[in-house]
Amino acid sequence: MFYNFDEKIGNVYPTRMALPDWFGTLSIDTFNRIKKLVIVAAVDEINVVGDYNENDLLNSEVYNEPATLDYDAVLSWANQNIPIEEPDVLEWMVEATALNAYMWARAREYARAGSLFVAASGDPYIPGVRIEDLYFTKETGNAVATKGYCVIVTPQGKFNCSVPGKRTITTKNILAWAYSLRAYIKQWLGGILKFKDIAINPSSRIGFVNMGGLVAPLFIGHQPSRRAFRNIVEMSITTDKAQTVTVTGRAPTDYSVSYFSFKANLREGQNVIKYKIRGLFGVPPMVIEIQPQDQTKTALDYYKVYP
Amino acid sequence: MIFGRGKVRYNNPYTMKDVEGFSYLTTRIKYPAWIDERILSEGLDNLDIPSVSEFIINKMSDVFSLEGLLKSKWFPDLPISIDVKDIIPEIRSRIPSDGTEITDWMHDSSADNAILQAFEDEYNKYSEIRTGSNDPASPGLVVVNTRFYGGQPGYTVNSRGYALGRAPIGEFRAPNRRGTILIGENYIGWAGVNAWGGYQWTGKLAQWIRLAATPITSRIRFPNLGFGPMPNFFVQMPRGATERVTVTMAVSSSTSQNISIAFRDPNNYSRVLDEAVINVGAGQFEIVYTIASYPAVPPVVVEAAPRVNTVLDRFVVE
Numbered sequence: 001m002f003y004n005f006d007e008k009i010g011n012v013y014p015t016r017m018a019l020p021d022w023f024g025t026l027s028i029d030t031f032n033r034i035k036k037l038v039i040v041a042a043v044d045e046i047n048v049v050g051d052y053n054e055n056d057l058l059n060s061e062v063y064n065e066p067a068t069l070d071y072d073a074v075l076s077w078a079n080q081n082i083p084i085e086e087p088d089v090l091e092w093m094v095e096a097t098a099l100n101a102y103m104w105a106r107a108r109e110y111a112r113a114g115s116l117f118v119a120a121s122g123d124p125y126i127p128g129v130r131i132e133d134l135y136f137t138k139e140t141g142n143a144v145a146t147k148g149y150c151v152i153v154t155p156q157g158k159f160n161c162s163v164p165g166k167r168t169i170t171t172k173n174i175l176a177w178a179y180s181l182r183a184y185i186k187q188w189l190g191g192i193l194k195f196k197d198i199a200i201n202p203s204s205r206i207g208f209v210n211m212g213g214l215v216a217p218l219f220i221g222h223q224p225s226r227r228a229f230r231n232i233v234e235m236s237i238t239t240d241k242a243q244t245v246t247v248t249g250r251a252p253t254d255y256s257v258s259y260f261s262f263k264a265n266l267r268e269g270q271n272v273i274k275y276k277i278r279g280l281f282g283v284p285p286m287v288i289e290i291q292p293q294d295q296t297k298t299a300l301d302y303y304k305v306y307p
Numbered sequence: 308m309i310f311g312r313g314k315v316r317y318n319n320p321y322t323m324k325d326v327e328g329f330s331y332l333t334t335r336i337k338y339p340a341w342i343d344e345r346i347l348s349e350g351l352d353n354l355d356i357p358s359v360s361e362f363i364i365n366k367m368s369d370v371f372s373l374e375g376l377l378k379s380k381w382f383p384d385l386p387i388s389i390d391v392k393d394i395i396p397e398i399r400s401r402i403p404s405d406g407t408e409i410t411d412w413m414h415d416s417s418a419d420n421a422i423l424q425a426f427e428d429e430y431n432k433y434s435e436i437r438t439g440s441n442d443p444a445s446p447g448l449v450v451v452n453t454r455f456y457g458g459q460p461g462y463t464v465n466s467r468g469y470a471l472g473r474a475p476i477g478e479f480r481a482p483n484r485r486g487t488i489l490i491g492e493n494y495i496g497w498a499g500v501n502a503w504g505g506y507q508w509t510g511k512l513a514q515w516i517r518l519a520a521t522p523i524t525s526r527i528r529f530p531n532l533g534f535g536p537m538p539n540f541f542v543q544m545p546r547g548a549t550e551r552v553t554v555t556m557a558v559s560s561s562t563s564q565n566i567s568i569a570f571r572d573p574n575n576y577s578r579v580l581d582e583a584v585i586n587v588g589a590g591q592f593e594i595v596y597t598i599a600s601y602p603a604v605p606p607v608v609v610e611a612a613p614r615v616n617t618v619l620d621r622f623v624v625e
Contacts, residue, residue, distance in 0.1 A: 006315065007517060013435060016321070061473065062447055063457040081458070082445045086506035088410045089445060096446035097457065104449055111329040111452075116322065120439070122446045126402050126409060127416035128381055130424065132437060138381060153380070187408045196332070196451075197322055 004252045005173050012155045013132055014173035017198040017221050017252050019285050038249065038259040038279045038286070050270035052240045056205045057299070058112065060104035063097070067105065069207045069240070069297035074098045092187045096122045099181070099191055099211055109206040115199035121191030121211070124150065124180075131192040134169075134176055141188035144180065150190060152178045163188070166214045168291075172254045175287070177209075177216045195219050198287060201303050208290075208298040217291040218300055222249065224283055225307050230276055231283045236301035238270045243293040249277065250287040259286060270301065308574065309338060309347070316342075318573050319493045323475075331452035331475040333493040334515045334540075336573050336606060341548045347574060350605035356570055356581040357596050368591040371561045375526045376618065377428045379421040387425070390531040390616050391418040412507040415533070416440045419511055422530045429527040430539070433519035440532070443470065443510040450512040453489065453496045455481075461508030470500045470510065485534050486511075488610075492575045495540055499532050513537065518608060520544040521554075523622040529613050538612035542573070545624050548603040556611075557620035559591045564615045571608035580607065591620060 002024055005014035059067040065077045078098035083089055099121035110117050122129045124136030137151045137158075144150040149160040152167065154174060161167035161178050169176040175198075180190040193209060193216060200221035209216035224231050237245060243266055249259040264273055277283050292298040310320045319333040376387050388394045398421075399414045419440030430436045441448040443455035455472040464470045469480040476491035481498035489496035495515040502508035511532050519527075520542035529536035545552045558566065566585045572578035585594055598604055611619070 001320075002311070002315075003321070007321075007435065008431075061456075062449060062454050078445075083460075083506060086460075087406075088412065088505045088507045090408060090410060092408065093442070093445045100447040100449075101457070104447070104454075107449075108329065111331070114322070114324075114330050116330055116332060116452075118437075118449075118451055120441075120449070122441065123413075126398075127413045127441060128420055130381070130420065130439075135381065135424075184408055186402075186405075197330070 009173060011133070012173060015175040015195045015198065015255070017285070017287060018200055019252065020223055020225070022226055023285055038277060038283060040249070040260045040262055040275055040277050042275070043262060043264050044274045044276065046264060046266065047272045048267050048269045049272050052238055052269050057207055058105055058108045060101045061108060062104050063101045065101045065105070069210065069299060071098070071102055071210050071212055074102050092123055092184060092189060095182070096189055099189065102211070103191065103193065103209055106207050106209045109204070110199055113199040113202035113204050113206055116196040117193055118196055119191065119193040121189065123187045124190045125186055125188065129190055129192060131194050134192050134194055136190055136192070140186045141183035142185050144188055145183035150180050152192065166216070168217055170250070170255050172256055175219045175255055179211050179214045179216070181212045181214070201305055202300065203302050206300045208292050208300070210297065213295045215292050215294050215296060215298065217289050220288050220290070220300070220303055221285060222288045222303070222305055223285045224305050227282045228307050229282055230278050232274065232276055232306040233304065234272060234274050235303040236270060236272045237266060237290070238299045238301055239266050239268060239292065240297040242267050243296050243298070245293070245298070246291045248289040250289060252285055252287060255287060309342070309344060314340060323493065325475045326477070331494070332514070332516055334495040334576065335517045336542050336608070337517065337520065338606070339544070342606065346548065346603045346605045350600045350603050351572060351574070351580070353601045354580060354605065354607070355599045357598070359583040359585060361596065362583065362585060363595040364585065364587060365593040365595065366588065366590060367557065367593055369589070370591065371559050371589055373618070376528055377425045379425040381424055382421045385421060388422060389528040389618065391415065391422060391533050394418045394421060410507065412442055412509055415501070415509045416442065419509065419532050422532070426528055426530045429525070430519055432525060433523055435516035436513060437516060438511070438513040440509055440511040442507045444506060444508065448510045448512060451514040451516070453498070453512045453514045455498070455510045455512070460506045461502040462504050462506065464500060464502035464508055465504060470502065472498055486532070486537055488538060490577050492577055495576055497537055499534065499537070501533055515540055518542045520606070521622050521624045523619065527619045529617045529619070531616055536613045536615070536617055538610055539619070541609045541611070541622055542606050543609050543624055544606045545604045550601055550603060551597060551599045552604045553595065553597050553625045555625070556594045556622045557591065558587065558594070558613070559618045559620055560587050560589055560613065561616035563588045564613060566614070566617070567612040569610040571610060573606050573608055576608060
């Protein structure tokens, strides 16, 4: 097994993706041809095969919150279990606990699928929120609310995120997501999620991070078992309500390059989506970004590639 | 074992699965091309580390200086410090507790994070370590794959004397008001606990992702998060296949102290090959020792655990 990026490039710690051995045997010239001309003709079919359910989800194991995609249920658990009556426990901490518990539960599901994302939520002003080399600038809640945005610092520049709002960070070699939920006078709530190692063709369930209704994308690896000019993809997504998800194929050598993007209209329940990816010189491994709509409870059940 | 191919070879794979089947990042050492399986087996079996009486200690200067250390990006206008007690009052005066949004533990945690962030930048010139400080009870603390359990109020941790957490090596107990090394065959972490009588407390965690290897020529602090310096781990890496090397470790110490050194097996970090306790005074010192082995001196993990405020100035193998 080898990876698309080294662990460190300059001062950047990239999001890494394991690549199949067959891909490493290609010449640079072949690879350069392969990375062009990758297309998805259309979504072949979407079948609803089951009802919405929350089977096989995990909790964070940091806390004993319920294993659910229902953020309100996790917040309710935090309200009941974090003693706000203690003199040093403040209101923002209760919600930050719920946000962290929810994020870390999804991180465990991602780790179960063989990979890793790292995440933290809290008050970016004090004590601050940072994930590896990504962090919010230290500003008060009043300051970010007045401006209407907060700033996330990365080794590849600064990114603004509306307050409240969310921001997907897609650079050549970093995949991350940030959000801000609520601002008080000094404190405010925000969080950062960074994909460290991309899950390849996950076969176990992974919930989408939902921070008070703001839903993060999920990045997974599309990995054919051999070089082929056509791949058939079968993926299953469960949603609590009808919605449109956006699926984007991104180059493993530069995540900011998208091969294709399409929208799929899902109905409530478990949707099995089938589509074909064609490559004029072969379909390369790639990163698949799946972005559900906000205010939804969504889970990726599995992602299969043939061949 | 050697993993990877070509010029990119390591002692461990990037990720492994723990006993419960969850993926975690291992602590890795990057190997140069000259290292082979024989050096990693016979070289370690034949390793001759001198007794501490054979270590040469040279005093280079009387001055303990913080020059060359990095500023925290978070608090760029704070003075450079390696000890949280030097900056907590400043943070507290800038952002006073108000009982409604700001409370005291946040200053402690913020000071931890300011020092840890600068420390990460110093260590990560050579490698990768990840750290964090927060209240593990609420809002919680997870650093990569190392975490404290939530739901442990500070008064519980204080009265029973330890906090519970989980790492890839399994569940751990970290005693209160001190730091604890967490070490397994292919994982190195650290947990610090500071709990008193209230609900909130501060937990501090570190996980080494890739160990910094010699030559290390810029300064790296040992962060002091309130109960003495955090230990650090380096790789003593010869420049090529040779049967004898001379190692120079230069440190600056704030006062006289004993520094514990443990030499660990790169194939299994939990296996200690040898240990030494070295006494240095206040100021800057060079610790010089010679190591021999056959067919060649292998890379060795060096754990350095000072007891007072300390900076690693230089660590080279000739």
